[in-house]
Amino acid sequence: MTDSLVSIARALVFIVVALVLCAVIFSIAGFSAELMFSAIIDGAFLRNGALNHALRWGLPLFITAVGVAISFRAGYFNIGAQGQFYVGAICAAFVAEWTSGAPAFVVLPLCFLAGMIGGALWALWPGLLRLRSGADEVITTLMGNFLAGLLLIYVTSGPLKDQSGSGQQASSRPLEAAYRISNSLGVSPLIISIAIVVGLSMWLLVNRTSFGMMSGLAGRNPTMVTWQGAKLWKVGLASFLISGALAGLAGTIELMGPNGRLASGFLPAHGFTAILIALVANLSILGSAVAALFFGGLASAALYLPVIAGLPSSAIDIINAAIALFITARSQLIDRIMRFRSRANG
Structure with a gap:
C-alpha cells in the first residue's frame, strides 16, 4: 500500500510539471494560463455534476x-x-x-x-x-x-x-x-x-x-x-x-x-x-x-476549456501528451538511477 501511495505521489509531481509546461506553451501562444487552470479545476472538480462527468469517462478508462x-x-x-x-x-x-x-x-x-x-x-x-x-x-x-x-x-x-x-x-x-x-x-x-x-x-x-x-x-x-x-x-x-x-x-x-x-x-x-x-x-x-478519475476529470474539463479559456477542446490532448512525455522521462530517470546505484554498490 505504501509503495502504491509513493508511486502516486511521484506521478502527481510529474503531472504538475507537465501542466506547468503546457501553461507556458499556451501563454506563449496567447492564451491565459490562469484561465486554463481555472477551466480544468472547475470542469473536473468544482462545477455541479463534475464528479458524474469524471466517472462517466473514468470508469471505462x-x-x-x-x-x-x-x-x-x-x-x-x-x-x-x-x-x-x-x-x-x-x-x-x-x-x-x-x-x-x-x-x-x-x-x-x-x-x-x-x-x-x-x-x-x-x-x-x-x-x-x-x-x-x-x-x-x-x-x-x-x-x-x-x-x-x-x-x-x-x-x-x-x-x-x-x-x-x-x-x-x-x-x-x-x-x-x-x-x-x-x-x-x-x-x-x-x-x-x-x-x-x-x-x-x-x-x-x-x-x-x-x-x-x-x-x-x-x-x-x-x-x-x-x-x-x-x-x-x-x-x-x-x-x-x-x-x-x-x-x-x-x-x-x-x-x-x-x-x-x-x-x-x-x-x-x-x-x-x-x-x-x-x-x-x-x-x-x-x-x-x-x-482514471483524474483523467476522467480532464476529459470532462475539455468541455469548459473553449468557454472559460478560449482554448480548443483538443488542448486536453496536448496536456495528455505532455504528461505521457514526463511519465516516460520519469521511468527512464528511475532506471538510470537504479543502474548507477547497482554499479556503485558493485
Whole structure:
C-alpha cells in the first residue's frame, strides 16, 4: 500500500510539471494560463455534476487501464487496447442484434460475455505471435488497432448500418432501451459495480495469487519464472487474454451505456489514454483507480476549456501528451538511477 501511495505521489509531481509546461506553451501562444487552470479545476472538480462527468469517462478508462497494467506487469507491452475495445463493442453489438426481442436478463450477460471474448481474441493473435515466433507485440498490437478501426467502419457501414441515419457518420442501429445499462450520462449503479468488481478481482489476482506473483516476476526477470518451474508462455498468454478481455468489457459498457450504438471512430483515444493511466499509476490497481478519475476529470474539463479559456477542446490532448512525455522521462530517470546505484554498490 505504501509503495502504491509513493508511486502516486511521484506521478502527481510529474503531472504538475507537465501542466506547468503546457501553461507556458499556451501563454506563449496567447492564451491565459490562469484561465486554463481555472477551466480544468472547475470542469473536473468544482462545477455541479463534475464528479458524474469524471466517472462517466473514468470508469471505462479504469477497466481498460487495469488490463493494460496486467500485461505490462508481465513484461508484455500490449499497445492494442484501443482495438480490443472496438472489437469487444462490435461483438456485443452483434449479439444484441441477433438476440433482439429476448429478455434483458438474457441479452445483457450474453453481450458482456461476447464483448470480453471478442477483446480477448483480438489480444490472442499478437500474444501467440509474440510467444511462439518472437514477433514484437508493440508492432502487432498497434497494427491491430488500425485493423479494428477498419472493421468498425465496415460493420457500421454494412451489416449493422442504421438506414435511418443522416449519413454524416456511419453508425449502427440504436440499442433497444431495455438493453441500455445507463443513459447518455454514462453513470449507473451497474457500471459502478462492474468497475468495483473488476478492481477488487484484479487486485486479488495481482496480490494474492501465484499468477500475480509469477507475472510480476516475469516482467522483471523471466529466467526466474522458468527456474520456478512455471511455463513462461502460459503467464504471457494469460496476461494478453486478461488485458484484451477487460478492454472488450469497457467497449461493451460504452456501447450499452452512454453511446447506445456503435459509431465509426468513436472514442479514438480511449485505449491510449488507458495506457497512460496505467503508466502514471506505475501499474498499480489502486493507482489506476486514482489516475482514471483524474483523467476522467480532464476529459470532462475539455468541455469548459473553449468557454472559460478560449482554448480548443483538443488542448486536453496536448496536456495528455505532455504528461505521457514526463511519465516516460520519469521511468527512464528511475532506471538510470537504479543502474548507477547497482554499479556503485558493485
